[in-house]
Amino acid sequence: MSEFNQPLSGNEMPRFGGIASMFRLPVQLSAEGLDVAIVGVPLDCGTSNRAGSRYGPRQIRAESVLVRPYGMATKAAPFDSFQVADTGDVALNTYNLEKSIGIIESHFDGVLASGAKTLAMGGDHTITLPILRAQAKVHGPLAVVHVDAHADMNDHMFGESITHGTIFRRAIEEGLIDPTKMVQIGLRATGYAADDFDWARQRGVRVVSAEECWYKSLDPLMAEVREQIGSDHPVYLSFDIDGLDPSVAPGTGTPEPAGLMTSQSLEIIRGAFGTNLVGADLVEVSPPYDTSGNTALLAANLMFEMLCSFPGCQRRD
Template sequence: MSDQFNQPLGGNSMPRFAGPATMFRLPSQSDATGLDIAIVGVPLDIGTSNRAGTRFGPRQIRSESVLVRPYGMATRAAPFDSFQVADIGDVPLNTFNLEKSIAIIEQFYDAVVATGAKPLSLGGDHTIALPILRALAKRHGKMALVHVDAHADINDTMFGEKVAHGTIFRRALEEGLVDGHKMTQIGLRATGYSAGDFDWSREQGATVIQAEDCWYRSLAPVMDEVRQRIGPDTPTYLSFDIDGLDPSVAPGTGTPEPAGLTAAQGLEIIRGVFGTDLIGADLVEVSPPYDTTGNTSLLAANLAFEMLCSFPGCKRRD
């Protein structure tokens, strides 16, 4: 254990059902000053098109994160001995106005990025990824993207709106935030509105790996190929929609689709990002009202821990 960096409050120091209600029971602070990684909640759900409730996601993921311990036993990763990490709270959204909320999120992340901290974000619906990418692009330029999802999120409009949770990656590509040739979408599946629903991404150069191509196999070799395409020096963003996983392991989400990725495959994808120049990550679309056991939020907390372990410079213990 390092006394140089913040450490989570241990379960033998304070019962896990008590103590601070921060992510991993880490210290909290009001901004990202002095941090290597800033954990941010973005409790937005007015960009969603089906079941609401993701506004409660950050709070519930934090609650379930008490069960996450500080070392990755498979990877030997030690993120809290590697980085200064703290929970800087939630973005103060406009509950009634999506357009204003998007501007608020971008401005909030401008301040985070200006400190040099890398954001690890807890959603909220997937709309939050667009203003985060806009803020990161101002510092890093065009990014590689690893996108886990049941849906491509490349609609041109939804009910006439250009920005909602199902349009964000079309906007990100159009705005030059993401390099289409270094974009990978994993887990897309189920039904669509036309036979070509996933093809627009491919036309921009993206690699689309549908869920059927992931059935009954390890995704570690897939991620070897993803890392090779991205390279070690391209700024990379990871956007993980919990509905990319099968509803049997992640039922608490707004737009569940059958026959998705397993929890183990989700871990393989995140662990497979290690070795890229990861500059930020999000975990979105956890909807606690549909998560009666808390298992979706608990899985989300573990996935967020794995994201910490995948930032460059995370130490591996012998």
């Protein structure tokens, strides 16, 4: 009998039955006693194109019933390594983005005060800024691995300084991120000017375009990333599902062609193992554009891989 929470087995309750908590784990509204708290952040009023990611956490949970507790390739057993629970959703102000950002930051302040690491699911990418604010209070400036089609380094959008397309510029300006320990992977497509990507480069961020990733394994890249970041510096992993090609992840608000493949997304997340990962998020799943549920299913599997990449995750022989 494990000392840790275990997912409800599909051999005990059919996967189409039972409560649709994340990974079929127990629901615990407090993070007390947890090593990793899974938190839904159903915000989409920071998005600039197709809405719907407010429904992301609910749909990812529903599809997560197909995720089993053991990683066959990595031999990782996160639920034998950590006490993990689904801690529900942040209670947002659906009419006010600025107030919601404050609510999210305060919520994650509380989770981190309990000693738990955080695994968040959005929601649009705006959620990452208040999470980084909370994380930086505990850990100082963070190293960041950012997977995305977009740099999210805009100065303003429609006159607003905080949206899903401005968050990493704000985070660097606020000192939440050490830009010399930040890597952006999968950036591509069209922009408004070269500054869309160059502003980050000028501050020391490593920008890896999608074109640099085509037709190759990303294991060598992640070995370089681990060397750049080091094994001790606190790391945050932020994964926008639109970093992937729309052929494998169509259910998102701002899709871009010629993106990363599913296997490459696994290589990136698995490649974060060996760093001091303190938190992660998966954002921008929009169920109204995910008619098959495959985008949310992929998101659930990527979140499992994130769990497996936290320091101390047991690897079985």
